[in-house]
Amino acid sequence: MENVTSALWNSSLHQLSNVSSPFVTAFLQFSATLVVLAFALFYLHKFLFVDKGRDMQPRLPPLLVKPWPIVGSLPEMVRNRPTFRWIHQLMKDANTEIGYIRFGNVHVITVTCPEIARQFLKEKDAVFASRPTIMAADLTTKGFLTTALVPMGDQWKKMRKVLVNEMLAPIRHRWLQEKRDEEADNLVRYVYNLCVSAGGLVNVRVASQQYCGNVPRNILFSRRYFGEGKEDGGPGFEEEEHVSAVFTILAYLYSFCVSDYMPRLRRLDLDGHEKVMKEALRIIGKYHDPIIDERIQQWKNGEKTEEKKADDLLDVLISLKDKKGGILLTPDEIKAQLTEFMIATVDNPSNAVEWALAEMLNQPEILEKAAEEIDRVVGRERLVEETDFPKLNYVKACAREAFRLHPIAPFNVPHVSLEDTTVAGYFIPKGSHVLLSRTALGRNPKVWEDPLKFKPERHLMDKEDGVSLTLTEADLRFISFSTGMRGCKGILLGSSMTFMVFARLLQCFSWSIPPANGPTIDLTEAKDSLFIANPLVAVAKPRLPPNMYPVHLA
Structure with missing residues (x-):
C-alpha cells in the first residue's frame, strides 16, 4: 500500500514540479509523507485492535442458509412454501435451538428453546418490544393506528391504554357477561338443532368459529348477525363471509412476504399477498364501517349521550375524551382497533377446541373423564357458567x-430488536425480527415427555390440590397467549371463550366418530397451516334433560 501511494504522489509531484516553485514541491513532498503515515497507522490499528476486538464480540446465531448478495435468502424463501415448514426443517437439520436467516438486509432469528425464549421476552423484554413495519400490518391497522401489530411509539402507548383500561379491563369483562352468556346459549341451541335436523352431524370447526365470531360481534356491535342469520342459530352467508375474511387476514398477516424485507418492492406485489389482504379487509369494512359510521353520527346528533348507558365497546370507544375534553379517537383509529380486536379473538379458542375434541375422540377415556368432571362440579340440571371454570x-x-400440541400459528407475532444486544451468548443486531416457534416450543422433547401424544394429565402433575389451572404458560414451554410488554392483553376474554365453548360442548352433548370415518379421526395437519387438514365432523347427541336446551333466542 505504501509503495502504491508513493508512486501516485511522485507522479503528481513530477507534473507539478514543472510548473511550481521549489517551495511548493517541498510542501507537496511533506504532504505525501503524512498521507503515507496516516495509511500505515490506520492499517496497523485495524490489525492490532479492531479485528482482534471484533473476534472477541459475540457471534451471530448459527446461519441456517447461505444468503445471496443484497436479497439474502429471499429466493429460497419463495421457492420453499409454506415458509414456516421450511424454516423448521432448517432448524432441525442444523440441530440448533436458535438460528438466523437473512431476508434482504433483515436478520430473522428463530428460537425453539424455552430457556432462550425467556431471555428474549423476560430478561430483555424492553429491547424486543417493537413490531416490524410490514405490509399486512400496515393495511390491517390503517397505517399502524392500533395496539398489537404496531411498532413502539406514542401511538402504541395511546392505544394500549385504551385497550387495557377501557376495552379489556375486568370491570368491562363483568359488564359484558350477559352478552357472552347469550352466545354460549346460542352455541348450545345451534348444535342441539343440528342433532334434530342433521342426524347429529356437526362440523365442529363451523360451530366453534361461529361462537368465536359471535362473541366479539356482540360485545363490539351488539349484534350476532350482520344479515338475518339462520333459524337454527347458525351463521348466515354474511357471518360466514366475515369469519372467512378474518381468517384470511390471519393467514397472510405474517406470511413471509417479499416486500416485508425489501419494502421498495411492495408496489410490485410479487407474492400477490397485498391483493388478497386488501380484498379481505374490504369485506371486513363492508360489515364494520356502516355500523361504526352510523353510531358515530348518533353520538354527534345527541341520540346517544354520556348520560345514557353505553350498549357495547363501540359506544365506549366513541365516547372517550382526551384531557381537554375533546374526542380521543378518530374514526380510523376506532375502525382499525375493532378489526384488530376481531382477528385477535376468533382464532385461538376455536382452533384449540376443534383439535382437543378430535384428539379426545381418538381417546374416548379422556372425553369421558372430562364429561364426568363437569357432571360432578356442575351437574345436569343447569348449564356451565363462567363461575364454574376454577x-x-x-x-x-x-x-x-x-x-401446547396444536397452536394456531407456527410462530408468535414477531418482535423487533430496538438495539444491538446479546442473547444466549449470541449477537442480535438492531432491527432483527425474532420468531419464537410455537410448534417447536410445545413439542420440544427436552421439555415434554412423549411430546406428540395428547396427554392432559401432564398439566396436572405439579398442580397443588385446590389450585386453579390457567391457560397461560409463564415459562414459555408453550405459547397460548404471548407474554411481556407486547403480550396479549385479552387473556381473560380469550380464556373465558375457550373454556366456555369447550365446556358447553362437553356438558351438553356426547360425541362419537361418524361410522363413515372409520375407527379414528385423521389428525393430519393441513400442508399450508396448522389446522387439522379435514374439518372435524362428529356425531353429537344430547346428554341433558330436554328442558336444558335453549330453543328460542333473540
Missing part, C-alpha cells in the same frame, strides 16, 4: 394440551 381443572388441562 373447579374444572381437567377440562382446562385438555384445553392447555391442545394449545
